[in-house]
Amino acid sequence: MKNRLISAVKAGQAVLGWDDATYRSVIARVTGGKTSSTKCTLEELESIKEYMHQQGFPRKTKKHGRRPNVAMTRKAVLDKIEALLTDAGRPWQYAEGLAAHMYKQHIIEWLTDEQLHGVMVALVNDARRRKRTP
Incomplete structure (x- = not known):
């Protein structure tokens, strides 16, 4: 679960176009001092991800259902x-x-x-x- 959240946070960094300094300052601000997503707890990663959603990182939704798989x-x-x-x-x-x-x-x-x-x-x-x- 932690690896998925780290991947989501890294994807958010790419989508939002944040450079490394911006990314690390956001992590530090949200977590209270940590500068690496690998050092964060699950709750902190969720908080970072939520902050990224507020900044424009789109949420993954399945509002249209599953596309059938046919021949x-x-x-x-x-x-x-x-x-x-x-x-x-x-x-x-x-x-x-x-x-x-x-x-x-x-x-x-x-x-x-x-x-x-x-x-x-x-x-x-x-x-x-x-x-x-x-």
Whole structure:
């Protein structure tokens, strides 16, 4: 766990564009004197990471769910489904719900090619409906 937090803090340093002096001064300020992330406790590393989030280091979120893993032959259809979901601001769970409603199968990977295409068509129709509505 500590190594993950150290990696996150180092990634935050890179994303925020901090040089070594800035990075070490932030660690010293947040921890009360320590200048190396390897010397910090878990709580101190969490505090440093939180400070970096406040400074603009983006949080890692999974608000759109897990992208299904399908065979290469079905990847084009899945890419289109992902684009339609993104355009509508909907998570992957929406496509899974469509699949469950249409085919009684909520796991995208288990759909046949025809069923996967049907989910894509339903999302295309939804996109058209949204564009007509003011």
